[in-house]
Amino acid sequence: MIPVLEIGGTHVTAALVSPRTAAVATRVRRPLDARARAEDILGAVLRCARALPATPAGARWGVAVPGPFDYATGIALFADVGKFESLYGVDVRKALLDGLPGSPSGIAFRNDAHAFLAGEWAAGAARGHTRAVGITLGTGVGSAFLADGTLHTTGPGLPPEGRMDLARIDGIPLEEVVSRRAILARYGTAADGGGGPGPGDGAGAGVDVREIAERARAGEERARRVLGAAFGALGAELGPRLAAFGATALVVGGSMADSWDLVAPPLTTALAAGGWRPDAGTPDSAEPPPGSRRLVRALLGEDAGLIGAAAAAGGAG
Incomplete structure (x- = not known):
């Protein structure tokens, strides 16, 4: 199972996804205030992730997050978009690696709209x-x-x-x-x-x-x-x-x-x-x-x- 996070403007979801069947096996969904302080946003994300049961140890996490964001480095670049602006310049990759359960081996960030279409192409309306x-x-x-x-x-x-x-x-x-x-x-x-x-x-x-x-x-x-x-x-x-x-x-x-x-x-x-x-x-x-x-x-x-x-x-x- 692959652990994932989807971070949106009003909520965050943590889940375990089966790579073989493209099915979501387990999920935890929590509210998220995109206008809060950086530490509060990251704290809410990590609390949601820690509530996910049976997280695989040493797993590589997938994280879907809106832009503007440097997906290669994990640096947030939100500015003038009305959400997550307190995260501007924050190394989100490091913050998550330091706080996610199961001592993750890495994180793959993906634009949330790209993740959406990839999922619909694999098993949904774009198939x-x-x-x-x-x-x-x-x-x-x-x-x-x-x-x-x-x-x-x-x-x-x-x-x-x-x-x-x-x-x-x-x-x-x-x-x-x-x-x-x-x-x-x-x-x-x-x-x-x-x-x-x-x-x-x-x-x-x-x-x-x-x-x-x-x-x-x-x-x-x-x-x-x-x-x-x-x-x-x-x-x-x-x-x-x-x-x-x-x-x-x-x-x-x-x-x-x-x-x-x-x-x-x-x-x-x-x-x-x-x-x-x-x-x-x-x-x-x-x-x-x-x-x-x-x-x-x-x-x-x-x-x-x-x-x-x-x-x-x-x-x-």
Whole structure:
């Protein structure tokens, strides 16, 4: 069994993953405050790892963590991203090696979006696809581009460093258009009559994206307009990139994918307008027909990132 950690903006998960079956055997999940002091963040991560039963002695751990991060050295580079900024410049590798249970032999760090797509390709929604792209929608926008099982950071259609968070829409950083904070800001502005952020009539105050989605389902035009604009903008930016990359699958995960009924329609329309028209329906088998293009919701949830982290630790990705 391979021990792994997945560190996110609101929680950390420790797990044991079977490299043979790509299955998560045991897990412990704990809340995490990404705005806390460095010692508190690292302490929470280590307490979660120590709660994992039967950790193999001398194991090499896999750790999925968002960027910006130096994955080769284990140095955190978070700045101006609204999370983990107290860790900037911290040697996370050393901190974990000194505190993880079982006297680990090493740590393999992996970008969390890369781990997500690697897991979905091994056992989830991207299985059977030669060229796949993964997008995670939550506090930010994560991305990964995979061809023949290998993750790419350069090539036709790819944004700088293979990171969609570095892409720009009409000169504006993509995460200022499509992310939790962008949607909340846009909804607050809409609630204020479009004149600028503010409490306005109170309709945009104190809500989160999940509640905005509920309001959209209930027929609130403001909520539907804001969500449609965000996911439409994402599709318009992604469509030409997917076509240039030759992707046969776009797999969408993250917390916002829970509102798939609201994400998929504007995303599909904008992808098609951008030159990448998804086929109707979802694949019934692991072997997609030649030339198919599938827009699919992630199948494995959190397991995808855990499986991808284990693959990195096991030397398979």
